[in-house]
Amino acid sequence: MTDWKNLCALEDIPRLGSRVVKTAGGDLAVFRTSDDRVFALNDKCPHKGGPLSQGIVSGDRVTCPMHGWLIELDSGNAVAPDQGCVKRHEARVEAGQVLLRIA
Numbered sequence: 001m002t003d004w005k006n007l008c009a010l011e012d013i014p015r016l017g018s019r020v021v022k023t024a025g026g027d028l029a030v031f032r033t034s035d036d037r038v039f040a041l042n043d044k045c046p047h048k049g050g051p052l053s054q055g056i057v058s059g060d061r062v063t064c065p066m067h068g069w070l071i072e073l074d075s076g077n078a079v080a081p082d083q084g085c086v087k088r089h090e091a092r093v094e095a096g097q098v099l100l101r102i103a
């Protein structure tokens, strides 16, 4: 387990959008919801690896841009009837800054 890292200002992530973070283990996508919560998932759809960072956030879910699977931001699980899970990481907002802890 690593420490929390300061990623960016919350305002640097568009509402209902995301920001890509490069890591040694691959890209992560950090999403911002309409009510300014943040979630981090590997940027790889559990279906066929589509870039979730290019999807649209609605509520607590993101729609994969490739074939439209819905992925729950807080768990990384695909919404039924689709099945699969993408690895999630901890993210939070503190004093207007997005903090990330890569699992």
Ligand code: FES
Pocket: 045, 046, 047, 048, 049, 050, 064, 065, 066, 067, 068, 069
């Ligand atoms: S790759 Fe995401 S829905 Fe197919």
